[in-house]
Amino acid sequence: MSQANRSGQTASTEIDLALFGALGDLAQRKLFPALFQLEREGLLDPNTRLLGLARQDYELEDFRKQIDKALHTYVKAEELDSEALERFLARLDFRQLDFTTVDGYAAIREWRQDGLARPMVVYLSVAAKLYGDICRHLDASGSLDEQSRVVVEKPIGYDLESSAEINDAIGEVFPESRVYRIDHYLGKETVQNLIALRFANPLFGTQWNQNHISHVEISVAEQVGIEGRWGYFDEAGQLRDMVQNHLLQLVCLIAMDPPANLDADAIRDEKVKVLKALKPFTDDMLGRDVVRGQYTAGTVNGKSVPGYLEEEGANTESHTETFVAMKTGVSNWRWAGVPFYIRTGKRMPEKLSQIIIHFRQQPHYIFDPDQRGLAANKLVIRLQPEEGIALEVLTKDSGLDKGMRLRRGPLHLDFNSAFPKTRIPDAYERLLLEVMKGQQYLFVRRDEVEHAWKWCDSLIEAWNDRAEPPRRYPAGSWGPVASIAMITQDGRSWYEDY
Ligand SMILES: NC(=O)C1=CN([C@@H]2O[C@H](COP(=O)(O)OP(=O)(O)OC[C@H]3O[C@@H](n4cnc5c(N)ncnc54)[C@H](OP(=O)(O)O)[C@@H]3O)[C@@H](O)[C@H]2O)C=CC1
Ligand SMILES: O=C1O[C@H](COP(=O)(O)O)[C@@H](O)[C@H](O)[C@H]1O
Numbered sequence: 001m002s003q004a005n006r007s008g009q010t011a012s013t014e015i016d017l018a019l020f021g022a023l024g025d026l027a028q029r030k031l032f033p034a035l036f037q038l039e040r041e042g043l044l045d046p047n048t049r050l051l052g053l054a055r056q057d058y059e060l061e062d063f064r065k066q067i068d069k070a071l072h073t074y075v076k077a078e079e080l081d082s083e084a085l086e087r088f089l090a091r092l093d094f095r096q097l098d099f100t101t102v103d104g105y106a107a108i109r110e111w112r113q114d115g116l117a118r119p120m121v122v123y124l125s126v127a128a129k130l131y132g133d134i135c136r137h138l139d140a141s142g143s144l145d146e147q148s149r150v151v152v153e154k155p156i157g158y159d160l161e162s163s164a165e166i167n168d169a170i171g172e173v174f175p176e177s178r179v180y181r182i183d184h185y186l187g188k189e190t191v192q193n194l195i196a197l198r199f200a201n202p203l204f205g206t207q208w209n210q211n212h213i214s215h216v217e218i219s220v221a222e223q224v225g226i227e228g229r230w231g232y233f234d235e236a237g238q239l240r241d242m243v244q245n246h247l248l249q250l251v252c253l254i255a256m257d258p259p260a261n262l263d264a265d266a267i268r269d270e271k272v273k274v275l276k277a278l279k280p281f282t283d284d285m286l287g288r289d290v291v292r293g294q295y296t297a298g299t300v301n302g303k304s305v306p307g308y309l310e311e312e313g314a315n316t317e318s319h320t321e322t323f324v325a326m327k328t329g330v331s332n333w334r335w336a337g338v339p340f341y342i343r344t345g346k347r348m349p350e351k352l353s354q355i356i357i358h359f360r361q362q363p364h365y366i367f368d369p370d371q372r373g374l375a376a377n378k379l380v381i382r383l384q385p386e387e388g389i390a391l392e393v394l395t396k397d398s399g400l401d402k403g404m405r406l407r408r409g410p411l412h413l414d415f416n417s418a419f420p421k422t423r424i425p426d427a428y429e430r431l432l433l434e435v436m437k438g439q440q441y442l443f444v445r446r447d448e449v450e451h452a453w454k455w456c457d458s459l460i461e462a463w464n465d466r467a468e469p470p471r472r473y474p475a476g477s478w479g480p481v482a483s484i485a486m487i488t489q490d491g492r493s494w495y496e497d498y
Contacts, residue, residue, distance in 0.1 A: 011437035011438060011439065012045070012118075012437070013043065013048065013433065013437055014045035015048055015120065015121050016051070016112060016120045016121070017035075017049070017050050017120075017123060018051045018111075018121070018123070019050065019051065019053060019123045019125060020053045020123065020124050020130075021124070021125035021126040022052030022053055022094070022125070023052070023054040023055075023058075023066065024125055024126065026125045027052075027125045028066075028067075028073075028074070029070070029074050030074075031428060031432070032067050032070050032071060033070070033071060033074045033075050033426070033428075034426055034428035034429040034431075034432050035050065036071050036084070036085070036088050037075070037426065037429050038429055038432060039084050039088040040079065040081050040084040043433060044088075044091075047118065048091065048118075048436070049091055050091050050092050050093065051092075051093045051094070051095065051108070052067070052092060052093070052095075053096075053097045053099070053108075054096065055097070055098060055099070056096065057096040058094055060093065060094050063092065064089045064092055064094075067089065068085070071085065071088075095107045095108070099130055099137075100130065100133050102136075102140050102141060105137045105138060108138065108141065109142050109143040112143060118147075119147035119148060119149060119438070120144065120145070120147070120148045120149075121150075121151060121435055122134075122138060122144075122148065122149070123150075124151065124152050124153065125153060128153070128156050128166050131152055131156075131166050132165075132166060132169025132170070135172070135174065136169070136172070138173065139172075148174070148178065149174070149178045149179075149438065150170065150174045150178065150179055150180065151182060151435055152179065152180070152181050154183055155236065155240055155241065155245060156181065156449050157453070158235065158236070158240065159453055159456075159460070160454050160457050163449055163453050167450075176445065179443075179446070180431075180434075180435050180440060181443050181445070181446075181449060182431060183245045183249050183444050184246075184427040184428060185246040185383075185427065186431070186442045186443070187426075187427030187428060187429075187431040188383055188387070188427045189387050189424050189425065189430075190381060190383045190387040190389070191250065191253065191383060192442070193381075193389065194253045194381065195267075197381075198253075199258050199259075207359065209333075209335070210334060210335055210336050210338045212359055213357055214359065214360045214376065215338055215339045215340070215341065216254060216255075216338065216339070216341070216356070216357055217340075217356040217358065217494065217495055218247060218254075218340070218341070218342040218343075218354075218355050219343050219344070219352065219353065219354055219495075220246065220247060220344040220353045220383075221343075221345060221349070221350060221351065221352045221478070222344070222345065222351055223301065223348060223349070223351045224347070225295070225305060225475070226308070226311045226322075226346070228312065230313040230314055231313060234318055234320045235320075236320075237320040237321045237322075238323055238344055238345060238346065239321065239324050239456055239459065239460065240460075242324075243324060243344060243456065244452050244453060244456045245444075245452065247342050247344055248455075249444070251274065251278075251328075251330070252270075252275065252448075254355060254357070255274045255335055255340075256270035256273065256274050257270050257334065262441060263441065264441040264443070265445075267441050268441075268444075268445040268447075268448060271448055272445070273332075275448060275451035275455065277330045278328060278329075278330060278331075279329045279330070279331055280455075280458060281458055281462055283462065285327075286466065288486070288489070289326055289327040289486060290325070290326045290459065290486075291323075291324070291471060291479070291482045291483040292321040292324055292468075292470040292471065293321060293322065293323030293345060293470050293471045293472065293479050293480040293483065294318075294319070294320065294470040294471075294472060295307055295322050295345070295346060295472075295473055295474065295475045296308070296309075296473070296474050297310065298474035298476040298477065299475065299476045300347055300348075300349065300475055300476045305347060307475065308322050319469050319470060320470075321470045322345060322347065322470075323343070323345030323346070323473060323480065323483070324343065324344060324345070325341070325342070325343035325344075325345075325480075325483035325486055326342055327339050327340070327341050328340050339490065341487055341492075343479060343483055343494070345479050347475035347476065348476075348477070348478060348479065349476050349478065351384060351385055352384070352385070353383035353384045354381060354383060354495070356378055356380050356381075357379040358378055358492075359377040359379070360376060361375050361376045362375065367404060368403075368405060368406070371406050374406055375394060375406070377392055377394075378391075378392040379391050379392075380495070390410040390411065391411040392408055392410055393408075393409065393411055394406045394409075395407050430442065431443075478494070
């Protein structure tokens with residue numbers, strides 16, 4: 001079966017997918033539901049086969065039951081079309097395997113015998129420290145051929161050095177053109193729309209620079225806490241978990257120059273230029289422009305929740321940050337002098353991811369002086385929960401007694417109401433489809449990962465030198481008060497028109 005790619009050409013989606021970590025959290029919660037949605041939408045080639053690999057031993061029927069259970073848990077009941085479900089479960093196969101020893105890998109080669117004509121996609125839904133072993137064992141067991149692709153999850157490593165080691169190990173087996181590094185934010189509908197918005201609309205194309213934009217704000221607020229992942233998270237912290245990948249990818253898509261075309265490398269070359277131009281941290285910026293926080297007990301959605309240090313498995317001494325806010329920038333001609341304020345945290349009052357582009361005021365202001373604060377357009381790009389784009393514009397307030405009073409209102413595009421019949425696909429659906437088609441433009445190239453680490457490492461090093469504990473914030477709040485002060489010191493505030 002062929003699918004139109006982004007420039008309208010067709011690409012085959014006929015593959016064999018081998019999923020390592022098939023019983024893990026990500027696979028159950030996101031990957032199988034996304035694959036099922038592709039089935040339901042008729043986007044899985046009839047010949048595509050799915051192989052689950054896990055440490056636990058399951059009979060095939062029990063594995064299928066387990067996936068059926070996961071789908072009933074994570075897919076909306078009205079979307080669980082029974083025919084699609086039956087077709088989907090019938091595609092599944094299962095092998096028990098210890099990923100760290102080469103012995104069992106022959107089972108993958110044998111499974112492949114029936115499908116040698118189609119490419120194999122190997123999805124590593126396991127901790128990154130296993131990537132090297134798995135790639136080597138796949139190679140040594142003769143399970144791969146020159147068409148095989150590998151998909152790896154974030155985070156790749158813990159810093160630049162460990163990331164380079166992991167990428168080297170992957171690179172010994174797979175050339176870069178067959179490595180698909182996931183950053184699931186790149187699969188979100190509105191994130192992709194950023195490319196359309198910026199490069200298809202002359203209105204924005206001409207305004208997208210320091211002459212017209214005063215500052216950029218990115219907030220990725222999560223309601224969830226650590227969700228049983230304390231061991232992983234405490235090693236990482238919010239900077240490594242969210243900023244190094246998702247938030248920096250958003251910065252790239254906002255700040256990059258227009259690519260020459262939509263080819264993966266054309267886009268990725270432009271993103272790398274942004275990463276290289278990110279403002280380095282200096283010691284005086286640390287106290288003023290960066291705030292680290294850690295949540296204490298509080299209330300989220302009317303429910304009491306424990307503090308970070310009281311979470312299951314917690315170490316009471318931990319100084320790991322669950323919140324980070326910073327003012328940074330991109331040192332180039334387009335963005336000189338334009339601050340990028342970014343913040344992300346766990347246990348915030350709501351799940352909200354949005355980007356606000358604040359445009360500059362008109363050079364000469366002629367309206368009511370009291371309303372001067374209103375007088376600038378804002379482009380609000382909402383990633384979640386509802387996805388949409390709104391341009392805040394100023395119009396005259398209606399009414400005979402209002403004179404030339406201004407009113408702020410949105411020119412609004414809410415994807416759910418504007419295109420009510422279109423289901424917004426989950427990021428993983430889009431990403432899995434692109435891997436099947438062999439399209440890399442939504443995946444992260446090795447040099448992107450490494451430049452992002454380099455920038456984060458310099459900040460972490462500076463934090464470590466200072467050895468200051470994170471500032472506390474109660475769960476259910478918008479983070480430490482200092483993160484508000486960080487932006488108000490510039491006469492600005494975080495956008496609050498939620
Ligand atoms: N979960 C999430 O929301 C997100 C996860 N990720 C990334 O996705 C990847 C997977 O994460 P997640 O699903 O949460 O992790 P889990 O630990 O839930 O899943 C990993 C699976 O791999 C299995 N496994 C580990 N070692 C071996 C081995 N030697 N042999 C066979 N099986 C093994 C584990 O089996 P067992 O249980 O028996 O140990 C487990 O089922 C990680 O790289 C993570 O960073 C990225 C973004 C979000
Ligand atoms: O990669 C990760 O992302 C999630 C947030 O993803 P979202 O799509 O729900 O915004 C985050 O909770 C997790 O800690 C991190 O590893």
